Amino acid sequence: MDVLNKIFLFLLILSILNVIRNSFFLVRNYMDGERFVLSKFSLWMLGMSISYIILILIDGVK
Secondary structure (H helix, E strand, O other): OHHHHHHHHHHHHHHHHHHHHHHHHHHHHHHHOOOOOOOHHHHHHHHHHHHHHHHHHHHOOO
């Protein structure tokens, strides 16, 4: 069970980094006055990352 918790913690860290990365690009494009465009895959990954972070916040890390 310890290995599974480490995998979930690793996924949480990757999800947080993905959200931070996309937030940085969004702010940078907003400051430059450009449109922020995501591909379908990137948008899907961002949505999954946000939902995983919210799930962890509600359910908690065990």
